[in-house]
Amino acid sequence: MKKKWFVGLMLIFMLSFSATQVFADEQAQKEQVYVDGDQIAFSVDPTIDNGTTLVQFKPVFEKLGLTVTWNGDTQTVTGTTYNLNIQLTIGSKTVVVNGKEEQLTVAPKIINDVTMIPLRFVGEASGREVSWDGRTKTVFIAKTEEQIYHLIKKNIDYTQVEDLDGFISTIDPNTAQLAQIKLGVQQTFAAFDLNYTLDKMEIIGVKDNQAAVKATITTKKVKGPEFKDNKMDEIINLSKVNGEWKLGLSQVIKTDYMNEDLFKDQKVTLSDEDQKQVLAVIEKNRDASEKEDFDGVLSTYDKDYANLDQLIRAGKQLTAAFDFKITNDQIQFVMGADGTAEVRYFQTVRKVKGPQFPNLKIDGVDTLKKNKDGEWKITKSDVLTQEVIQ
Numbered sequence: 228m229k230k231k232w233f234v235g236l237m238l239i240f241m242l243s244f245s246a247t248q249v250f251a252d253e254q255a256q257k258e259q260v261y262v263d264g265d266q267i268a269f270s271v272d273p274t275i276d277n278g279t280t281l282v283q284f285k286p287v288f289e290k291l292g293l294t295v296t297w298n299g300d301t302q303t304v305t306g307t308t309y310n311l312n313i314q315l316t317i318g319s320k321t322v323v324v325n326g327k328e329e330q331l332t333v334a335p336k337i338i339n340d341v342t343m344i345p346l347r348f349v350g351e352a353s354g355r356e357v358s359w360d361g362r363t364k365t366v367f368i369a370k371t372e373e374q375i376y377h378l379i380k381k382n383i384d385y386t387q388v389e390d391l392d393g394f395i396s397t398i399d400p401n402t403a404q405l406a407q408i409k410l411g412v413q414q415t416f417a418a419f420d421l422n423y424t425l426d427k428m429e430i431i432g433v434k435d436n437q438a439a440v441k442a443t444i445t446t447k448k449v450k451g452p453e454f455k456d457n458k459m460d461e462i463i464n465l466s467k468v469n470g471e472w473k474l475g476l477s478q479v480i481k482t483d484y485m486n487e488d489l490f491k492d493q494k495v496t497l498s499d500e501d502q503k504q505v506l507a508v509i510e511k512n513r514d515a516s517e518k519e520d521f522d523g524v525l526s527t528y529d530k531d532y533a534n535l536d537q538l539i540r541a542g543k544q545l546t547a548a549f550d551f552k553i554t555n556d557q558i559q560f561v562m563g564a565d566g567t568a569e570v571r572y573f574q575t576v577r578k579v580k581g582p583q584f585p586n587l588k589i590d591g592v593d594t595l596k597k598n599k600d601g602e603w604k605i606t607k608s609d610v611l612t613q614e615v616i617q
Contacts, residue, residue: 258364260346262290263355264373271341273366279333280359280366281343284315291353291368297342304335304342306349313352315344324352358471362393372430375438375465378472383423383444389416399466399473419451426458436467453534455610458483478585482613490561490571490592490611497563501603505568505595506558508603512593513574517553519546529596529604549581566597575616586616 258273259266260282267290269283284304288295293306293313302317314323320331335344350357350368358367358374360381367377378397385393391413398405415421426443440463448454459482464475497505508527515523521539528535558572574589594607 258366260287260366260368262287262350262368264369265290271339271343273346274338274343276333276336279331280346281333281336281338282346284335284342284344284349287344287346287349291349291355293353304344311353313349317342322348356470356472360396362390362396371433371438374472375430375433375440376428378465378474379428379440379442379463380425382474383425386412387423389420391416397474399468399475401466401468402475419454420449421451421454422447422449431462438465438472439463440465455484458485478615480615480617482610484610484612486592486609486611489609490569493562493569495560495563497560497568501568501597502560502563505560505563505570505603508595508605509555509558509570509572509593512605513553513555516542517551519550527605529598529606532604532606549584550579552577552579561592568595568603569593570595571611577616588614588616 258275258280260269260273260280261267267282267286269286271283273280273282275281284306285295288304288306291306292308293311294308296305296307297303298305304315304317306313312323312325315331315335316322317335317337320334322329322331329348331345331348333345335342337343346366346368347357353368355368355370356374358377359365360367367374369377382394382397385397391409394412395405395409398408402408424445426445428440428442430438430440432439441460442463443458443460445456445458447456460480461477462480463477465472466475467473495502512524512527515521515527521543524542525535525539532538552575554575556573556575558570561569561571563569569592571590571592574591576587576589578584578586590611590613592609592611593605594609595603596606597603
């Protein structure tokens with residue numbers, strides 16, 4: 228089985244959830260409120276009353292762009308903009324929004340001579356969304372696009388510090404195979420120290436309680452066993468759960484292993500016969516892989532090829548569930564001299580039979596060396612990019 232596509236497939240399974248802000252001591256934190264990305268300063272700390280966060284009204288109203296008035300006779304707080312008028316009365320669960328009465332779960336109250344109002348209701352009435360992170364005691368009020376970005380960034384931050392519970396808190400609890408996902412992430416945390424960077428993010432669709440985002444995430448190993456640093460383009464699906472966005476399954480559409488500079492064209496001085504033999508080894512490997520002939524696959528590799536036994540064993544496990552059609556295109560020598568050759572080509576892997584699985588196009592390079600018996604053998608395989616065929 229070709230290492231270049233097999234290893235890539237394993238990375239898809241391991242990293243199909245992206246990774247995430249270094250958090251301060253959670254137990255010592257007071258509740259924090261952010262509006263449109265800016266933290267709000269209060270003279271009286273936010274408080275929770277029967278599960279509802281109450282905050283000092285004036286800083287929040289002003290940050291939301293509302294003009295604030297206070298009627299001491301009726302004890303009514305009013306916030307207005309060109310298209311919004313909110314009136315709240317101390318001790319009353321009835322709030323008036325643009326002339327219509329609505330009901331609060333908790334009434335506004337005065338604490339230490341400061342008027343405190345229900346934060347979620349006011350945030351949502353202003354046309355924003357409100358999310359709550361109980362681990363960091365943070366309320367985040369923002370438009371839909373900013374809420375989605377905030378969630379993805381938080382997911383990456385939690386993964387960065389290997390906070391498994393924090394990572395899971397960003398995932399839709401209804402996601403299929405959530406237990407297996409949690410186990411896979413836990414195993415990754417145990418084996419590796421990885422560094423994650425969210426390079427860019429683009430919202431490609433929001434409809435009702437569903438959204439889709441295209442994100443590019445770079446993952447680099449800090450410590451651990453063999454790992455291919457990579458840059459992944461993913462489509463991340465999100466759903467609203469109890470009014471807050473959560474991450475669902477993502478699809479990796481392209482993986483760049485950032486090896487391009489290692490494989491620039493060099494001079495090829497191999498004889499025509501050697502070139503012919505090298506290409507024959509590449510073709511035999513492809514053909515045997517497709518036919519699931521593992522003795523044939525094994526015969527194309529050098530005996531010192533790294534982790535060869537594990538590679539063949541894992542290949543057998545994969546092909547027990549799937550049948551694949553494998554083709555090589557655009558084959559060319561990158562380098563060839565003194566008994567060593569590098570061959571670059573695009574490989575297409577299409578599922579013929581088996582459960583759900585993406586078809587792939589892989590840009591890879593095999594390194595081959597001629598042994599003492601005059602036989603060419605694959606000594607190393609590298610993947611430059613791996614892309615899902617839509």
